Each structure stands twice: as structure tokens, then as C-alpha cells.
Amino acid sequence: MPKVGMEPIRREAIVRATIAELGVKKSLDVTVSQIAKRAGMSSALAHHYFGGKDQIFLAAMRQILSDFGAEARGELKTAAPHQRAQAIIRACFAPSCFTPDVIAAWMTFYVLAQTNAQALRLWQIYQSRIRSNLVYALRPVLRDPVDGAENMIALIDGLYIRAALSAPEEPQLAVNQAMRVLNTLLKAEK
């Protein structure tokens, strides 16, 4: 009973299922069949719409990256000019970016980006965005905003990877830790 206009629905279902499955299996040896099953369709259909496993993973990665972009834009919109860095940190650890599933998916994307040129490019774009946002946010409050941004990014990445292994690290704990370091960096200027 084929209904017309399914493509976008199927695509989204696949992307969601991929992220969920990555969250469960916690590695890239998730099967197309597993993804398709979770998305409620045959693996052949997944292949039909995406062309192959790589494209499926890349679509999932794009989704996660764009979710983060949305979160960040949202936080920045309602942030006072001198609180922009804090807004970015909040976005990084917002529920839509810092759930066990999403964290696990991030981890697998780090792995993917080591060998897949397209994935690496996606990551680099994301990196340079968050970097320039942070530099801009820190320029009014730090003598060396580039350096400060670099430090905060590394810290955030570290908190992510650790969250993947020590689940206890609740979102709130990570936010607090990042905020404390940021405050220390700011205080050290004056």
C-alpha cells in the first residue's frame, strides 16, 4: 500500500533511527538492516533512498550538527552581549546535544571523520563555526580571545568524550564545570 510523498518521511525516520541505533550499539558497526528495522522499513528501501551506508551516517551527522546549530542560535538570540560565551556553553550541553544517544553518536562521528573525507569536512565546518562564535563572544572580555576559544573548545570536547564513558556526568555537572573554567579564565584577566 504505497502512499505517495513518502521520501522525506522515510529519510527522516532513517536519520532518527540511525542516531538511536548508534546510541545503543555505540559503534559504527550498526547494520543497515538494524537501522531500517528500527525505522520500520526494509533495508532495501533505506538503500534506495540513501544509496549506501556512508550516506546514511553522513545524513545523521548533518542532523546532529544542525541540531547543535539551532540550539546555539537559540541561546545566542536571548543572550546579553557579555554573556555570549555562556550561551554557547549552555547550547553545547543542552538536552538536544548532550543526551546519551547523541553523545554516543558524536563519538562514532569522531571515528568516522578520521577516515571519511566528507565527515571530516562536516566536522571542520562545525568547528570553525563554534570557534568563530566563541572568539567573537570572548573578544570583549579576554585579552587573547583566540586562545581562550581554543581552550574552551578543547575543554568542551573533553567533557563530551568523558560523558560517553562515565554516564554519571550529568548535563548539569558538565555545564557547571565548563562555566567555572570560563569564569576562571575571565577572572584571570583582571
Add this chain to the structure above:
Amino acid sequence: MPKVGMEPIRREAIVRATIAELGVKKSLDVTVSQIAKRAGMSSALAHHYFGGKDQIFLAAMRQILSDFGAEARGELKTAAPHQRAQAIIRACFAPSCFTPDVIAAWMTFYVLAQTNAQALRLWQIYQSRIRSNLVYALRPVLRDPVDGAENMIALIDGLYIRAALSAPEEPQLAVNQAMRVLNTLLKAEK
């Protein structure tokens, strides 16, 4: 032409080959055959000595962790009492711990530890060691050494993971960045 007493030699060869292969393939779907080939033996022999793929990976992980332990002990031995934190940082980015191969291997271990209980335990042991070393090192110089240690560990992990994706990040750059943050944290106390 079987020579007796090969077991330890073969084991070490496999472990080395595993790390090298992880560094090249940059993921856990390295095959036992590839490892065995690089180590100059048949895959059957690798299975014979290690029992299975998991055990091979765990042995490699133990090797890397113990390499780091040795490096850290070495640095700490020759460090002035108030320079212990710097010594630990130096150890983290020493050539034996911060080479493209080793960094890539670390990444795969992060992935492995998400699903393999033994791997997770190894990581936790390593974590609590470096943590307590850092706390001890920071106690004389920081009001809240536990917090400071946590921050430095996260930063170091972040620098690692970023090094896996942006190779340009030379050892020296990472060391400098970590040292700068540490100094800032120290300065903020006074």
C-alpha cells in the same frame, strides 16, 4: 621450523602490530588477519595465543596504558615538588603517548570501552590514577585541587580527541596550550 619459547615474542609482536594497524585503519574493524600479517604470522596463531579478537584489543590497550604509566612515572621522578602537575602534562604529550598511531589507538579504545566491560575497567583505572596524581600535584597550589584536576583531565582528553582529527596539532602546540591553561588556573588563585 618451530622454535621453542616463542610465546612472549609472538604476543608482543601481535600487540605492536595491533596498535600499528589501529593507527592505520583508525577504527576497530581491523581484522585479525591484518594484525597477524603485520606481525608476520598466521591468523590462526594469533587466535591460538590470545583466544580471540577482544583479548587482542585488550592486550593492546593494556600496553598503551602501561606505556603512559611508565612515561608519567619517569617525568614525576625528575620533577620538583611544585612542578608535578607540569610533569604529568608533559607525560601526556610525550612522544610515546602522543603519536598519530597512539592517538588513533586511544580513540578506538574510547569506543571499545563504551561496550566492553573489561576495557571500561582498564580506562577507569587509568583515569583514577591520573586523577589522583593530579590532585596530589595540585593540592599545594590550588584551593580546590579536585576541581582543578577534573578540569585538566577534561582539557587533556579534549586535546587528544582533537589531535585525532586535526593532525596539525603538533605535540608541542598541545603541551603549550595545556600549560597555559594550567598557569592561568594557578594564577587565578593568587
Add this chain to the structure above:
DNA sequence: TTTTATTGATTGACGAGTCAATAAAAGCCT
């Protein structure tokens, strides 16, 4: 002869990608 080392060949399972077949919808012609 027993133990240790070693491998080629094989098994059994699983997975990505393909394909032909089925079926509903949409268009199109009269």
C-alpha cells in the same frame, strides 16, 4: 612420545548492495 609451534583449509555466520516483482497513485488520452 609428548609437548610446543605453526599453518592451510574450512566452517558458519553475517552484512552491504542489487534486482526483479508487486502495487498503489498520478497523469493522460478519448
Add this chain to the structure above:
DNA sequence: AGGCTTTTATTGACTCGTCAATCAATAAAA
């Protein structure tokens, strides 16, 4: 409206490859 053709959706079955793990066989040492 009634039939036709094309497009879109969908899947089961199949191909081809790979890989972990096993085993029987070979050979040197003890």
C-alpha cells in the same frame, strides 16, 4: 468516466564478499 501508461513506493530473495573461529595436519624440540 474508463482504461492506458508512467512514476513512486516497497520488499523478499539473492549475490558476493568478508571475517572470526576451529581443526586437522605438519614439524621441530624435549
